[in-house]
Amino acid sequence: MNWIILIIAGLFEVGFTTCLGKAKETNGTASMLWIIGFFVSLSVSMLLLYKATQTLPMGTAYAVWTGIGAVGTVIIGIIFFKEPVDFWRIFFIAALIGSIVGLKFVSH
Template sequence: MNWIILITAGIFEVGFTTCMKLSDNFSNTKWTIAFAVCILSSFLLLNKATQTLPMGTAYAVWTGIGAVGTVIVGILFFGEPANFWRLFFIATLIGSILGLKFFAGGAH
C-alpha cells in the first residue's frame, strides 16, 4: 500500500507541473486551483509514504516519477523534443526508479 501511495504522490507531481504550465503564470484561475490541489495532494501523500518507506528512497522515487511523467506530458501535449538522447536518459531514470523499488529495501 505504501508504494501505491508513493506512486499516486508522483502522479500528482506530474499534475502540478502540468497545471503550473497551463496556469499561464498563475493568471488562469482554473489551472491555478488545479495546481494547488495537485501540489497539496502530492506533498500530503509523499509525507504519508515516508512514514513507512525510507525517506531517501521515497523522495528519489517521487521526484523520478515526477520528472519522467512531466517529460512525457511535455512531449505528448506541448511539442517538446523527443530525440534519442532525451529518451535514453529518461529510460535510465525509469530503470533507476525500478531499481530503488526492487533492490534498495522497501520498508523499515
C-alpha cells in the same frame, strides 16, 4: 501499500507541473483555474508523500517521487506541449525509469 501511495503522489506531482504549464498558456479565469489545480495537486502530492515516508526510507521515497514526477512531466511535455523528442532525451528518461525500478527492488 505505501509504494502505491508513493506512485499516486508522483502522479499528482505530474499534475501540478502540468497545471503550471497550462496556466502559462492561458489567461484570465482559465489561468486561475489551472493555478487552483496546481495548488490542489501540490497539496495532495505532498500529503501522500508524507504518508508514504511513514514506512518507506525518506531518501528512497523522495527519489522515486521526484523520478515519477520528472518522467511523467517529460512525457506530458512531449505529448501536450510539443517539447522536442530525440534519442538522448528518451535514453535518459529510460535510465531514470530503470533507476526508479532499481530503488524499489533494493529497498526493504
